[in-house]
Every structure is written in structure tokens, then in C-alpha cells.
Amino acid sequence: xxxxxxxxxxxxxGYAGWRAQALRALAAGWPPEAVxxxxxxxxxxxxxxxxxxxxxxxxxxxxxxxxxAERQQAVGAAPMVRVSKALAALLQQAARYRSPQRWAFLYxxxxxxxxxxxxxxxxxxxxxxxxxxxxxxxxxxxxxMIAYVRFHRRSSGGSPEYLAxxxxxHDVLADAADHFARRMGGSSWWIGTPQxxxxxxxxxxxxxxxxxxxxxxxxxxxxxxALRAGAAxxxxxxLWLAYYRSIFNPARLNEAALEQxxxxxxxxxxxxxxxxxxxxxxxxxxxxxxxxxxxxxxxRGKPVAVNPEDAQPLRPAPSSLDQCRRCxxxxxxxxxxxxxGPQTARIMLVGEQPGDQEDLAGRAFVGxxxxxxxxxxxxxxVPPDSVYVTNAVKHFKWIARGKRRLHKTPAQREVQxxxxxxxxxxxxxxxxxxxxxxxxxxxAILGATASLRDYLNAPARLGDAWLVATWHPSYALRVDDAxxxxxxxxxxxxxxAKGRELATAAATAPSPPSPSPAETQ
Ligand code: URA
Numbered sequence: 081x082x083x084x085x086x087x088x089x090x091x092x093x094g095y096a097g098w099r100a101q102a103l104r105a106l107a108a109g110w111p112p113e114a115v116x117x118x119x120x121x122x123x124x125x126x127x128x129x130x131x132x133x134x135x136x137x138x139x140x141x142x143x144x145x146x147x148x149a150e151r152q153q154a155v156g157a158a159p160m161v162r163v164s165k166a167l168a169a170l171l172q173q174a175a176r177y178r179s180p181q182r183w184a185f186l187y188x189x190x191x192x193x194x195x196x197x198x199x200x201x202x203x204x205x206x207x208x209x210x211x212x213x214x215x216x217x218x219x220x221x222x223x224x225m226i227a228y229v230r231f232h233r234r235s236s237g238g239s240p241e242y243l244a245x246x247x248x249x250h251d252v253l254a255d256a257a258d259h260f261a262r263r264m265g266g267s268s269w270w271i272g273t274p275q276x277x278x279x280x281x282x283x284x285x286x287x288x289x290x291x292x293x294x295x296x297x298x299x300x301x302x303x304x305x306a307l308r309a310g311a312a313x314x315x316x317x318x319l320w321l322a323y324y325r326s327i328f329n330p331a332r333l334n335e336a337a338l339e340q341x342x343x344x345x346x347x348x349x350x351x352x353x354x355x356x357x358x359x360x361x362x363x364x365x366x367x368x369x370x371x372x373x374x375x376x377x378x379x380r381g382k383p384v385a386v387n388p389e390d391a392q393p394l395r396p397a398p399s400s401l402d403q404c405r406r407c408x409x410x411x412x413x414x415x416x417x418x419x420x421g422p423q424t425a426r427i428m429l430v431g432e433q434p435g436d437q438e439d440l441a442g443r444a445f446v447g448x449x450x451x452x453x454x455x456x457x458x459x460x461x462v463p464p465d466s467v468y469v470t471n472a473v474k475h476f477k478w479i480a481r482g483k484r485r486l487h488k489t490p491a492q493r494e495v496q497x498x499x500x501x502x503x504x505x506x507x508x509x510x511x512x513x514x515x516x517x518x519x520x521x522x523x524a525i526l527g528a529t530a531s532l533r534d535y536l537n538a539p540a541r542l543g544d545a546w547l548v549a550t551w552h553p554s555y556a557l558r559v560d561d562a563x564x565x566x567x568x569x570x571x572x573x574x575x576x577a578k579g580r581e582l583a584t585a586a587a588t589a590p591s592p593p594s595p596s597p598a599e600t601q
Contacts, residue, residue: 091183092120094251095175098183102190103161112191117183163193167201173215176251185210221249225256228346231269233314236301240279242269245307246349253278254287261285272304310351317351324352330363331412337483401474406497409475409490414439419470419505426583427467427576428511429453430502432520432552436485439476444469445553452553452569453517459573462580468509472524473498487554495524506545512586513579514545517572518552536571539582546582550575 087110089101097120105115163171171186179185189207192200202208231242242264248256257271257278266282276289338356347353401416410416417434420443437447445453457464472495478485490498502524506514516522519532525547535549556568 086114086116088116088118089183089187090118090120095172098175098186101183102187105187106161106191106194112184112188115184115187117187119180119183161190161194163190164201167193170201170211170215173218174211176218176221176255177214178250179214182214218250218252222252222255224249224343224346225252226259228342228349229256229260229271230350232307233316234301235314238301239281240268240270242267243302243307244269244271245304246271246273248273251275257285257287270302272302272307310348310354321351321355325355325359328355328359329414330359331410332414333360333363334480334483335360401501404474404498404501406500407475407494409473409477409494412478413475415442416474417442417444417471417476418474418501419444419468421468421470421509422466423468423509425466425468425509426512426587427462427579428506428509428514429467429469429517429576430514430521430525431469431471431517433471433473433487433490434476435487435554436476436478439478439485444471448557449552449554452556453572456553456569456572456576459570460576460580462576468505468511470502470505472502472521474501490520492523492529495520499524499527510544512545512583513548514542515548515550515575515579517550518555521552522547522549539578546579546586548575548579548582 087105089105091097091101098117101117167189171189174186175182185207189200189211192207199205200207201211203212225246225248229244229246231244233242234240253271253273253276257280260269260271260278261280264280268282269280271278274291276287276291278285278287280286338360342350347356401418404410404416413434417438419428421428431445431449431453434444435447435449438444438450444450453469454464457467473490475498476485477488477490477494479488480486514525516525516535519530522532522535523529525542532549532551535547536551538549540547540549550572551568553569553572556565556572559565559568
């Protein structure tokens, strides 16, 4: 309802319509509280006795540009209002914010600006803050629409070839349609929304404010109900769903991050959205089982001796690293990371466990510690592709710190569980020299915890092979002092060079070379 006697300004055509009316209201000197705003077709518009339709002809409002004299003449009585480019952009964005008060609010902002009140464009001002929040919400809705519209190819063929249904939060259909028209080239498509529809025939874009149901009557063969209900799957959809299922890693599920990036309200419009709740439930159940097992293990009580074979049926031993369930680390890792290098390598380098990047890449020492190791090998004159590189533990153990996965040292039982794979690699490659990087690798090779310092610069016999122990490359990444870092890299390089020397000697000498080393089993 308008205030008694106050003019009702009818907005027709979104921002452009509002702008035309607002400029004329300014020219008439009407303050915001003296006018009522309505949208064409709204109840406020149709049911009002005092309706006043101002001439909605073209009216300028520049960013930073001054009007040319001819242009001002052409628009007659409409004044030229100068607003900053930033404010012009905010007004245009906020005009797409779906709210019955938007036009009155935008006029208040414009009025204040024209009164010289520049604070109105600042987020520190109450109106300014609301304007910025509206514009932000519209930008978000535009982004969401581009991200979450899913086209279905029409099985019946014909034009438009692709159909989509989407329910945007604000009036962003025209902008998003413009984006798709630029991106989808000559393919024809139709996007329906409850407020209007967009049709691209490969050359021309038509955006209509007529509700999609009505429009679809004019476009033969579009079943809006089926699209809305997500029942318009095409023959590509099963492939997409299979792919989506396969890239979902329950071990890495972070529900809060998932819902932040893909809010739940969009799931119903996405084919893959129907899979998500079940995939989350499966992942949760798995995680709950692990948590429970841990809790049960720490409960006090009288131990009851049970023969493990009676308690659990024998399961076949895992035949590949991928299937390994010898400890719990597989649950939270992306994949097991095997060693790599020539099967005839004379030197084997053993690290601790894959890091974040190795876990994702499936290859040992590709992250920052790998760079240090490469540098040490370069200094030692040992080509990286001549050595076999592996880790004591094959799954990444980590703890979450915000969005980061931080390395956590594996427990002794995890090192022991993984010894199976390290032994298998040693038996297969039969290196002449094993260079252990850090204390975990040393302990894994010795089969017992040992003091790294006791083994530094002291190669030891290990059956047929030599053991050369040195620092872990990530130690160099943790120290702040550049001199200390250099010492560590150079110590690793020296150990690798020593390994090369021992491997060369072993290849030429029938018996263990001197100097006589400490004997280690
Ligand atoms: N640290 C390791 O011990 N191994 C890797 O593969 C990477 C970092």
C-alpha cells in the first residue's frame, strides 16, 4: 500500500526500469519517504488507487563519466546523476537481490548520495553495509548458478539440445545465461527457473521473465515437471555418477568443508546430489567402527585369554599393497605408496612414510622432502633413477589442522605391521646398500628402535648388505638456521656418497670391503 497521496513508482524491467524512475523522482525532488515503489505485476502495483506511472523512457546514470551535451538533450528532463563506478556496480548487483523492499532501499541510497552523503557507499554505514551485503549475496547466487546448473541432453533430439532446471536465490538468470551462451558455443540450450527462462539457439539469447512453465508451452517437448523432479536423466548421467562415486574417498571426507563448498540446498538439483547422503553415511559408519575399536582397546577390565584364531576366522593375507589392512593407517590415507626404482638397484633409500603430496600422487618423495633428497643425491653424484626409493610405512599417517593434513610419526606397531612390505622389497631388489633416512627407517630396517646418532657415520653390515644411516631430509626443512640446514643436507649427501662407494666396492669385491664395520643383524 502506498502512503496516502504519495506517488507510486512502478519498476518495469529490473535495474534499468528502476534507474529510469529513480532519476525522474530525483529530478522531481521527491525524498525517499515521499514515494512508494512497486514492481509491475505486483499486488502493490495493481491494487493502488494513487498509481502514478512516471514516463520510463531512457535515463542516464553514469559511473565516473560526465554526460555529453547531446545525450543530455536527448533524454530531456532527466538529470544526469554522477555516482562512482563502485557505487554504480553495487547498485546494479543489489538490484538483482530478490526482496520487495529493494527498489525503495536503492532509491534511499541514491538519494543520500545525491545529497552529498558519500558515507552511504561505505560498508561502515548502515545502508552501505546492507547494500554491500545484498551485492555480495547476488554475486554468490550468480556463482552458484554457474556452478550448479546441470544440463541434460534431450533424448528425443531436436533443438534446444540441452535442458536444465535451476532455482536461483536472486535474479541472476540473465547474467548466468550470458555466461553459458559464451561458454557453450553453438550448442542450443534452455534453462528454466520459477521466475523465467533463458533460451540460446546457438546464436541468439532470449531471456524471458515469464515463468518457465508458461514458456515451456511455447518450446515443444520440454517437460518442466520432469526436469524439476530430476527425472530427465540422459545417457551420460550414469557415467557421470559412476565417476563421481569413484572419486569419493571416504577416508578424506570432511563434511563441514563439503557442505561449505556445495551447500545442502543445491543437492536436490544435482544428479550427484542424490548419491551424497548415502556416501556420507557409509563413510561415517566406517569411521565410527574405528573409533569404537580404539575405545574398546583402552577399556579397563580383566583380560580374558582368547586364542586369536578362535576369536576370528583366518583371513587370507593381503596379496597386494593396495589391499593391505595390517594396521589402521589405510583408513585415512588416499592410497598405499609403494617404493619405486630399478629392480636391480644397488642402493635402496628408505624414508619414514609418505607425506601429504606423496599420498595424493602415489609416489614416494615427490614433495618438499623429496626436493631435499634430490639435492643430496645430486651432490653425491648418484642419479635419482639409479636408486630404489621406498618408505618404512606405506600409508600416510596424519592429523588434521584446519584444512591441512599434518604428518604424524607412525607408531612402532604400524612400523612393524608394514615390515612385511619392506622385507618383500628388500628380498626382491637385493640392494648392496640400504641408506636409512631418519630414526623410523633405521628402526624399521633393524627391526628394533635404535639411536640414530649411534649409527651416523658408522656403516654397518646387514646380512649381505650395508646399512648407512643418516638424517631424514625433512629435518633440513624444520630447522630455521641456514647453516644448520646446509650441514644436514651435506650430511645426507655424504651418506649417499658413502653408499655409492660401498655399492661399487661390493660389486667388485667378493667379500665385505674394509674398513671393518660394526656387525649388525
Ligand atoms: N617423507 C618420507 O619419509 N617419505 C616420503 O615419501 C616423503 C616424505
